[in-house]
Amino acid sequence: MYQVIRNTKYDYIGQSYASLYPNLHKYPATMLPQIGIDILKEFDATKGSLLDPYCGSGSSFASGLECGLTKMQGFDVNPLAVLISKVKFTKIPISELIEKKQTFRSNVFEFLKNENNLSKLLHPQITNIDFWFSQDVINKLIIIKHFIDEIKNINVRNFFLVPFSEVVRECSYARNNEFKLFRIKSDELLNFNPDVVSVYLKKWNDIFLIYSNFYFPKIKNDSNINVQCAQFQFQNESFDVVLTSPPYGDSRTTVAYGQFSTLSNEWLGISFARKIDRMLMGGVKSKSNIVHGVIADSISQISKVDNNRALEVSSFYKDLDISIINVANSVRKGGKVMYIVGNRTVKNIKLPTDQFVAERFEAYGFKHIVTYERVLSNKVMPSKNSPTNKAGKAVNTMLYERIVVCEKRHMVKLNICTP
Numbered sequence: 001m002y003q004v005i006r007n008t009k010y011d012y013i014g015q016s017y018a019s020l021y022p023n024l025h026k027y028p029a030t031m032l033p034q035i036g037i038d039i040l041k042e043f044d045a046t047k048g049s050l051l052d053p054y055c056g057s058g059s060s061f062a063s064g065l066e067c068g069l070t071k072m073q074g075f076d077v078n079p080l081a082v083l084i085s086k087v088k089f090t091k092i093p094i095s096e097l098i099e100k101k102q103t104f105r106s107n108v109f110e111f112l113k114n115e116n117n118l119s120k121l122l123h124p125q126i127t128n129i130d131f132w133f134s135q136d137v138i139n140k141l142i143i144i145k146h147f148i149d150e151i152k153n154i155n156v157r158n159f160f161l162v163p164f165s166e167v168v169r170e171c172s173y174a175r176n177n178e179f180k181l182f183r184i185k186s187d188e189l190l191n192f193n194p195d196v197v198s199v200y201l202k203k204w205n206d207i208f209l210i211y212s213n214f215y216f217p218k219i220k221n222d223s224n225i226n227v228q229c230a231q232f233q234f235q236n237e238s239f240d241v242v243l244t245s246p247p248y249g250d251s252r253t254t255v256a257y258g259q260f261s262t263l264s265n266e267w268l269g270i271s272f273a274r275k276i277d278r279m280l281m282g283g284v285k286s287k288s289n290i291v292h293g294v295i296a297d298s299i300s301q302i303s304k305v306d307n308n309r310a311l312e313v314s315s316f317y318k319d320l321d322i323s324i325i326n327v328a329n330s331v332r333k334g335g336k337v338m339y340i341v342g343n344r345t346v347k348n349i350k351l352p353t354d355q356f357v358a359e360r361f362e363a364y365g366f367k368h369i370v371t372y373e374r375v376l377s378n379k380v381m382p383s384k385n386s387p388t389n390k391a392g393k394a395v396n397t398m399l400y401e402r403i404v405v406c407e408k409r410h411m412v413k414l415n416i417c418t419p
């Protein structure tokens with residue numbers, strides 16, 4: 001058992017994400033950048049290069065920037081997450097954004113003067129488009145997207161896509177206060193007539209203010225923050241520190257990152273938008289249960305109640321293990337890994353993810369340094385989730401998070417696996 005220390009310093013009661021780096025775009029289960037800043041400083045990991053193999057909307061880069069790190073790499077299989085992270089941490093000339101916004105605005109209004117113009121534009125491939133959007137919303141989104149696509153500079157274009165993605169969700173019939181994709185009630189549909197262009201322009205302004213005040217000034221000229229839409233693959237001893245908050249479990253029964261992003265990703269032209277949840281860790285059910293190590297006992301208990309759930313849980317931890325092998329091999333000797341994890345409950349059985357992470361890293365040449373427990377008071381995620389997956393049956397699945405810190409002591413010859 002790896003010792004766990006309750007550390008109130010990491011609770012940040014009363015602080016929100018917005019108090020340091022307001023988000024440019026909603027994203028589920030974001031990490032508080034304050035955690036990253038304090039843990040990097042506490043363990044003197046403020047030099048060299050940082051990796052986040054599950055970077056989401058990029059909070060670990062915000063932490064890294066605050067600590068003076070300039071070289072950072074991130075990976076995520078969700079294209080929406082990659083878009084948000086890229087825009088936050090790319091230095092885009094402010095004057096160019098303002099200038100393009102003016103051209104964009106006049107182009108859109110000019111275009112709207114003639115209804116026949118719309119027939120000339122390409123219509124996107126959106127699954128069940130009429131179920132999720134009114135015809136007027138579809139038309140306006142097509143026009144906005146057309147003029148965004150005309151922007152030549154990819155960084156500027158990406159910036160314009162961030163408010164576009166927010167507007168796709170907000171102007172759709174999807175319920176806005178949920179991560180999963182549910183349609184609003186039919187009696188609400190009739191009164192839902194958003195003015196898409198105005199909503200877009202307002203969003204653009206809001207996002208521009210956040211970007212220009214909170215992100216742009218902090219990105220140094222020598223900052224090199226590279227974000228890729230992919231699973232992390234082994235890179236020989238390239239990183240000095242890994243700071244990450246992996247998912248708590250498979251997407252289907254925890255946070256549905258893919259589902260949350262589906263409509264946006266489809267409008268962004270992502271062909272695999274509807275397959276993302278299956279591509280995330282634990283997305284494909286394992287054929288056998290894990291029978292060794294600290295997680296085996298919990299899985300065995302779950303299998304006695306429901307073997308299918310045990311196989312799903314096993315699949316998540318097998319994927320996490322493969323990912324840890326890739327990460328372990330990619331860290332330099334003396335380098336540190338910092339994983340912020342949640343120990344979720346399945347079928348009323350607690351899954352010791354923090355112990356699993358520490359155990360796997362120790363197996364791959366690391367030494368467990370510390371595990372801190374903090375109150376999970378700031379993460380934007382459903383606080384209640386039914387472990388039985390029965391509607392109406394909700395119990396708290398997680399109230400605390402754990403920060404696991406390990407240090408690389410020696411090289412272990414490991415077979416590199418492709419997830």
Ligand SMILES: C[S@@+](CC[C@H](N)C(=O)[O-])C[C@H]1O[C@@H](n2cnc3c(N)ncnc32)[C@H](O)[C@@H]1O
Nearest residue numbers: 030031054056057058059076077078247280281
């Ligand atoms: C808890 S979120 C990270 C949130 C992030 N720290 C932030 O503040 O936005 C976990 C992320 O892992 C991503 N993910 C899940 N499985 C993955 C995999 N196999 N490879 C890369 N990313 C993955 C999800 O898309 C999600 O964005």
